[in-house]
Amino acid sequence: MKARVDGAVGHGAGRDAWNEVVREAGLRSMQRHGRKWWIGVVLLALVVLAGFYAWIYQLRHGMGSAGYNDQAFWAVYLADVVAFIGVSYGGAVISAILRLTGQSWRAPLTRLAEGMALVTVLIGAAFIFPHLGRPERFLNIIAYPNTSSPLVWDFLAIGTYTVATIIFFYLPLIPDLAIVNKYPGARGSRLRKAIFKALSLNWLGNEKQRKVLHGALTIVSLIIVPLAVSVHSVLSWAFALTSRPGWSETVFPPYFVIAALYSGTALVVVTASAFRKGYHLERFITKRHFARLGYLMAALGLVYLYLTFVDLIGEGYTGITTGWIQQTITGRYALAFWFYVVAGELLPLVLVAIKKTRTPTGMTVAAVGVVIALWVKRMVIILAPATQPLVSGSWGGYHFTWVSITITLAGVAAIPLGLMVLFHFVPLFSIDEMEEVGYLGAIEQVSAETSAAIASGRYDEVPELASANSAADVAPTRVAGSRPRLRRRAFGTGTAMAATALMAAAAISLFGGAKPAGASTAVPFRLAIAQVTPGKATLSLVASGSPGQKVDFYVQSSTFSTGGLMQIGSASATNGTAEITYLPTWTGEETFVARALGAGGSIAGSATQAYKVTLDPAGLPKSVYEYARPMDGVGVNLVRTLLAIAAAVWIVLLGTLLIVAVRIPRLARR
Amino acid sequence: MSWNFDFKHAKGLRIGEPEQPPASCSSADLCGLPTAIPPEDGDSPVSRRNFLRLLGGGLGTAALVGAGAEFISYRAWAQGANGTTGGGGMSGKGAATMADTKAPPTHQWAMVIDLRNCDGCGSCTAACQKAHSLTPDQTWIKVFAMEDSAGNTYNMPRPCMQCENPPCLDVCPVHATFRTDQGVVLVNQDRCIGCRMCMAACPYEARYFNWNSGVSYPRLPVQPTPEFPVPQREGTVGKCTFCVGNLNNGLLSECASGCPMGAIYNADVITDVAVNAMGETVKLSQYLYDNNAVTFKQENNTHPRVWYILGHGQDLDTDTDQSTSA
Numbered sequence: 001m002k003a004r005v006d007g008a009v010g011h012g013a014g015r016d017a018w019n020e021v022v023r024e025a026g027l028r029s030m031q032r033h034g035r036k037w038w039i040g041v042v043l044l045a046l047v048v049l050a051g052f053y054a055w056i057y058q059l060r061h062g063m064g065s066a067g068y069n070d071q072a073f074w075a076v077y078l079a080d081v082v083a084f085i086g087v088s089y090g091g092a093v094i095s096a097i098l099r100l101t102g103q104s105w106r107a108p109l110t111r112l113a114e115g116m117a118l119v120t121v122l123i124g125a126a127f128i129f130p131h132l133g134r135p136e137r138f139l140n141i142i143a144y145p146n147t148s149s150p151l152v153w154d155f156l157a158i159g160t161y162t163v164a165t166i167i168f169f170y171l172p173l174i175p176d177l178a179i180v181n182k183y184p185g186a187r188g189s190r191l192r193k194a195i196f197k198a199l200s201l202n203w204l205g206n207e208k209q210r211k212v213l214h215g216a217l218t219i220v221s222l223i224i225v226p227l228a229v230s231v232h233s234v235l236s237w238a239f240a241l242t243s244r245p246g247w248s249e250t251v252f253p254p255y256f257v258i259a260a261l262y263s264g265t266a267l268v269v270v271t272a273s274a275f276r277k278g279y280h281l282e283r284f285i286t287k288r289h290f291a292r293l294g295y296l297m298a299a300l301g302l303v304y305l306y307l308t309f310v311d312l313i314g315e316g317y318t319g320i321t322t323g324w325i326q327q328t329i330t331g332r333y334a335l336a337f338w339f340y341v342v343a344g345e346l347l348p349l350v351l352v353a354i355k356k357t358r359t360p361t362g363m364t365v366a367a368v369g370v371v372i373a374l375w376v377k378r379m380v381i382i383l384a385p386a387t388q389p390l391v392s393g394s395w396g397g398y399h400f401t402w403v404s405i406t407i408t409l410a411g412v413a414a415i416p417l418g419l420m421v422l423f424h425f426v427p428l429f430s431i432d433e434m435e436e437v438g439y440l441g442a443i444e445q446v447s448a449e450t451s452a453a454i455a456s457g458r459y460d461e462v463p464e465l466a467s468a469n470s471a472a473d474v475a476p477t478r479v480a481g482s483r484p485r486l487r488r489r490a491f492g493t494g495t496a497m498a499a500t501a502l503m504a505a506a507a508i509s510l511f512g513g514a515k516p517a518g519a520s521t522a523v524p525f526r527l528a529i530a531q532v533t534p535g536k537a538t539l540s541l542v543a544s545g546s547p548g549q550k551v552d553f554y555v556q557s558s559t560f561s562t563g564g565l566m567q568i569g570s571a572s573a574t575n576g577t578a579e580i581t582y583l584p585t586w587t588g589e590e591t592f593v594a595r596a597l598g599a600g601g602s603i604a605g606s607a608t609q610a611y612k613v614t615l616d617p618a619g620l621p622k623s624v625y626e627y628a629r630p631m632d633g634v635g636v637n638l639v640r641t642l643l644a645i646a647a648a649v650w651i652v653l654l655g656t657l658l659i660v661a662v663r664i665p666r667l668a669r670r
Numbered sequence: 671m672s673w674n675f676d677f678k679h680a681k682g683l684r685i686g687e688p689e690q691p692p693a694s695c696s697s698a699d700l701c702g703l704p705t706a707i708p709p710e711d712g713d714s715p716v717s718r719r720n721f722l723r724l725l726g727g728g729l730g731t732a733a734l735v736g737a738g739a740e741f742i743s744y745r746a747w748a749q750g751a752n753g754t755t756g757g758g759g760m761s762g763k764g765a766a767t768m769a770d771t772k773a774p775p776t777h778q779w780a781m782v783i784d785l786r787n788c789d790g791c792g793s794c795t796a797a798c799q800k801a802h803s804l805t806p807d808q809t810w811i812k813v814f815a816m817e818d819s820a821g822n823t824y825n826m827p828r829p830c831m832q833c834e835n836p837p838c839l840d841v842c843p844v845h846a847t848f849r850t851d852q853g854v855v856l857v858n859q860d861r862c863i864g865c866r867m868c869m870a871a872c873p874y875e876a877r878y879f880n881w882n883s884g885v886s887y888p889r890l891p892v893q894p895t896p897e898f899p900v901p902q903r904e905g906t907v908g909k910c911t912f913c914v915g916n917l918n919n920g921l922l923s924e925c926a927s928g929c930p931m932g933a934i935y936n937a938d939v940i941t942d943v944a945v946n947a948m949g950e951t952v953k954l955s956q957y958l959y960d961n962n963a964v965t966f967k968q969e970n971n972t973h974p975r976v977w978y979i980l981g982h983g984q985d986l987d988t989d990t991d992q993s994t995s996a
Contacts, residue, residue: 061882062880062882062904062905063864063879063881063882064881064882065882068879068881069807070807070808070869070878070879070881071875073866073869073870073879074866074869074870132863132864132865133862133863133864133866133879133880133904133905133906133907134862134864134905134906135863137844137861137863137864138863140844140861140863141843141844143844144844144845144846145843146840146842146843146844148840148841149840149841149842149843149867150841150867151841151843151865151867152843155843238867238870239870241841241871242837242841242871243837243873243970244870244871244873247870386870389875390873390874390875391814391816391826391828391874391875392814392815392816392817392826393815557941557943557945557951558920558941559777559920559938559943559945560920560921560936560943560945560951562920562921562922562945562947562949563943563945563949563951564945564949564950564951566943566951566952566953567952567956568953568956
């Protein structure tokens with residue numbers, strides 16, 4: 001290290017010296033790489049390539065090769081999607097909130113957090129492809145979107161969030177791009193310089209440009225927090241909008257949001273720790289940073305523990321659908337669940353609580369535990385309800401195969417690989433921010449770490465430094481999300497039953513079968529059909545019969561070729577006739593049959609009569625049975641509102657980018 | 671979790687306590703015709719409970735006379751409902767306008783499964799798998815060994831319920847699942863992206879994914895269609911189609927014709943008929959009422975088109991347990 005910020009620090013020379021230190025450190029990742037970097041990149045790239053091979057294998061041999069079956073229909077890839085997009089959220093939101101609250105200690109962390117958010121959201125989105133049975137038809141979501149499906153909204157939310165993450169990464173980068181191009185020590189091809197020049201928008205760093213950029217960053221920071229909340233809420237609704245016990249939980253959206261924040265904070269710790277070690281940034285990313293992130297992590301971890309309890313206690317207490325809870329706590333998923341409790345909750349809490357372990361190493365261990373445990377927790381959340389039997393029978397199970405393990409590991413390896421490659425092109429931290437706010441933070445750090453004597457003269461110049469307890473600032477913002485309210489539409493009464501039945505002349509029926517023994521007085525057995533009341537499609541079937549005789553009435557069913565006579569009524573004869581009324585429900589000629597029953601149920605007489613039924617379908621009554629559709633009434637308006645919000649977010653995001661791209665170069669010319 | 675039928679415990683299900691007809695009801699008026707049913711005030715939903723009351727209780731007012739009066743309105747609704755049920759055709763868009771101009775369907779397919787006659791032989795599953803070239807895992811109709819709340823066991827074949835309010839249809843992101851105007855829920859396997867959201871949403875476990883390639887299929891002269899999706903397309907979801915091609919040609923579904931006990935009836939809600947493999951032909955609404963038919967998991971508001979008549983095989987004389995009659 002060439003320059004040190006020591007006792008000579010002042011606003012002139014001290015700042016220049018500080019700037020030099022910052023530039024040198026921030027550009028370390030862009031210098032010629034050592035052997036370790038290359039070995040790392042090659043090894044990680046090999047793992048990623050192995051993942052692609054496994055995916056090709058899966059495409060050729062079907063998703064069964066990844067361990068899926070009809071009961072474990074959702075498993076590892078969806079857990080990967082949720083976990084990767086979750087950690088991305090953590091990175092973006094931590095950066096956004098530290099920015100919005102003006103925490104000066106954020107300066108060495110924001111770029112790492114934003115870079116991590118960018119890399120992981122791309123990886124998380126990519127995991128949708130191995131998750132799909134037909135990845136090549138993915139664009140059907142755009143071609144034939146069903147707005148009542150949570151997955152369509154997932155697509156929209158993740159897409160919007162990805163764009164916001166890219167913009168959120170780019171905006172603070174603008175000053176650095178200009179600095180990199182001007183910095184004499186920076187390497188780079190001519191192409192890179194040209195690209196950087198174009199992207200840096202003639203950044204000079206004057207007051208007006210800073211004002212524009214600061215405003216734009218504030219807007220994007222404000223947007224990215226609720227945006228990320230929406231992403232994880234919609235992701236959770238892919239589960240919670242089913243009727244499956246264990247998924248159909250009201251707690252799911254905040255549950256997912258907090259899990260994302262928790263694991264994301266942890267991955268920020270891991271990323272910061274790795275780059276701190278790899279590029280010797282101990283001076284900038286200090287013990288205090290880890291302690292603060294540790295507090296944040298602990299607070300989020302407690303909230304997540306609470307939500308886990310909330311998730312389990314409701315159904316567990318009432319005992320209505322406890323199969324998945326039993327399997328989670330004591331059954332086949334117990335090992336995974338308790339691993340989460342120990343490694344994902346107890347261990348980090350203990351490590352944060354004890355001062356001795358509140359070190360960078362201690363926090364890194366805790367964070368690694370959290371990241372792994374939260375992935376395991378996602379698997380439990382997905383698998384326990386998925387594999388439960390909904391009708392009867394036995395539990396299903398998911399079994400890892402080399403395919404799913406390799407693809408998941410490829411995603412894990414893609415994070416450091418992506419970060420290493422990303423920081424090959426951009427500085428490790430925001431040099432501009434470090435020069436501004438980091439300076440103040442550094443004075444505090446250096447002062448504390450060197451001597452009280454140095455500090456004594458400086459502290460009155462230093463405004464409120466990073467003393468705010470940041471954990472309180474990161475309270476999750478909830479987006480009011482409500483399921484589409486189901487409404488039923490009541491029908492008006494009195495849809496008249498206007499039907500026209502033809503008045504038929506009574507036709508003479510035929511006789512059949514043997515006459516009853518000794519029935520010398522038997523009248524000919526006949527069947528007559530007529531309309532009962534004008535205006536109603538009611539047929540009257542009148543058959544002759546001796547008093548007390550039972551007569552069954554049938555219609556010959558023609559719906560199925562194997563169908564026979566369908567009984568439509570039965571009556572006892574009084575005064576020589578048996579009568580029923582019948583409501584035909586279809587149009588056309590039908591054959592009606594009447595059978596007089598003799599002693600012991602034998603057929604004493606039979607008559608057949610054809611009758612042409614004509615009904616006006618429009619005149620048929622409307623039913624009171626109408627099923628609410630999600631898109632009915634409120635649903636349509638909900639969709640419109642959500643689309644309008646999404647459109648507004650896109651307009652603001654792209655508009656902000658446009659304003660930055662237009663105004664900053666213009667302000668440089670003045 | 672108890673996996674028994676909760677039919678009897680479902681709220682408002684009134685088996686065995688038919689309602690008295692209104693005093694003003696005469697047989698000529700056909701008590702309880704839809705015209706006489708006032709809408710419950712405001713947004714009070716007409717729930718399954720009312721449906722069941724209508725189906726169960728109201729029908730009992732007078733033996734066969736007027737029986738089915740409530741059911742007819744139901745059928746009439748079904749007849750005109752192709753536009754309002756969403757996804758009435760292949761494209762959700764314009765389904766309503768299509769419904770305005772299209773002739774109402776002549777059939778609304780349904781099914782009745784008489785558990786009193788089911789001995790759990792699995793012939794229905796075998797017949798279905800043979801007809802559709804399915805793998806042994808793909809039990810589009812599956813016979814579950816069930817246990818009722820008294821601890822007695824019985825067999826329950828479970829096809830796709832062809833819900834009138836199908837959850838799988840709502841969650842499909844690409845409209846690959848659709849409901850025909852004959853009330854059959856089908857999958858367009860040329861559009862399905864294989865996200866399996868429908869499998870998550872189905873409360874009956876009725877959907878089966880095509881996980882593996884390498885299954886040998888018979889060569890057929892025709893391309894698979896949603897009505898006859900044979901062979902299945904890998905990477906997409908398949909399910910019971912009610913053998914709607916058979917039904918439209920006057921034939922029974924493979925499971926119904928393959929059932930040696932006659933426990934499975936194919937039914938049509940519009941012509942109000944149900945027929946089993948024995949050729950036994952019954953009036954659907956009357957049969958459902960007479961036997962206290964129920965639908966599975968009515969609490970899910972899915973409105974299945976498959977009705978069960980509860981029992982435990984006692985009509986077959988194979989019943990050895992001392993269970994109470996359903």
